[in-house]
Amino acid sequence: MAVFTETDAFLAALAPSGALAGLDLGEKTIGVAVSDLRRLVATPLETVKRKKFTLDAARLLEIAKARGLAGFVLGLPLNMDGSEGPRCQSTRAFARNLSALTELPIGFWDERLSTVAAERALLDFDTSRAKRAEVIDHVAAGFILQGFLDRLAVMRR
Template identity: 70%
Template sequence: MSSNVVPLETFLGLPDHARLLGLDLGTKTIGLALSDVERQIATPLETIKRVKFGVDVAALLKIADKYQVAGLVIGLPLNMDGSEGPRVQSTRAFVRNLVPLTPLPIVFWDERMSTMAVTRTLLDADASRAKRASVVDKMAAAYILQGALDRLMRMPPDEPTED
């Protein structure tokens, strides 16, 4: 796809204290979550109401700049059997169009079950339908980002090579 769509282990080489931004791309909204500077905890941030690509990306990149984000983790909505459907194609198209507009490294993260897990959590918390609708996208983004952060923390740092 492009040089800034990278494997997750690339994020091990990011500068210390650089945040990551998680995205849950929906047809009507983009849920955003932000990591802490230690890249251990994902927190729901906000939801961008989709208008059109240029407007959506301008809002996204403004937020990334505001929080000094060093990389993007974008949920990839695979089917339960791991196959790629229309939503994956839409996500890949979004990223293909985003790549020329930012130098930020981008990682795809399997988001299967994220919205379902978040919705179940909200139901268990007895959140109203309106409350669930207003927070589910940014919470799904946090779920996606947290999965990537947890995996990053389990990756061994590169071993120094001896000369």
């Protein structure tokens, strides 16, 4: 399938129903969150420890198959001024490489401040430092995916 840089094109490529996965790509981990079938609520799922691309992609595709996913939403780490830096280039390269292995459409969502929001939420729940370190990436993926789902809900109106 293809990687879509525009939200409208990504939405047009998605099946009308089915869960989506949100991904927070880090250098050492990939946070994964999934939506419900109606695409209303994002739920943090797991953090994949990065090894090498083929193994990372295999785990993501296992999740996609097991959950019958309709597509992937990757957090795009834009700079605060909206410009793209090396991390964006890395994310786009990951998406291109993943698209060669799956028919599922892949889109992007601005992830600015998602980790900050996840950290605040975990602090609000009085989560220990050790537990925060363990779950922060997939909680951040949940914030990324929920942002996309909220935008989708507004577009449906």
